[in-house]
Amino acid sequence: MADDQATDEQITTVLEELKTTIANLELLKASDGQIISTANDSTTTSKSYPSAGTQVKSFPQTGMITGSGMMIAGIAVVGAALADWKKRKKK
Secondary structure: OOOOOOHHHHHHHHHHHHHHHHOOOOOEEEOOOOOOOOOOOOOOOOOOOOOOOOOOOOOOOOOOOOHHHHHHHHHHHHHHHHHHHHHOOOO
């Protein structure tokens, strides 16, 4: 509730009004008599995946340097950093 200083009587009155309002709710019906679903209706949706016959889009490279040379350079940098860390740790 928004009012922290509400009395028990006020709370009871509001709850009764809320129960009455909920009890009087009706489902919306379209002009042809079908019930209109609401946003909180739980309906299952299935994912659709592309079939095997469709081709994947090919996007241009973003300019990032890739390849085995960069991987080797990265491993070398990490190895050097670990060796330096162990050397400093012993001091």
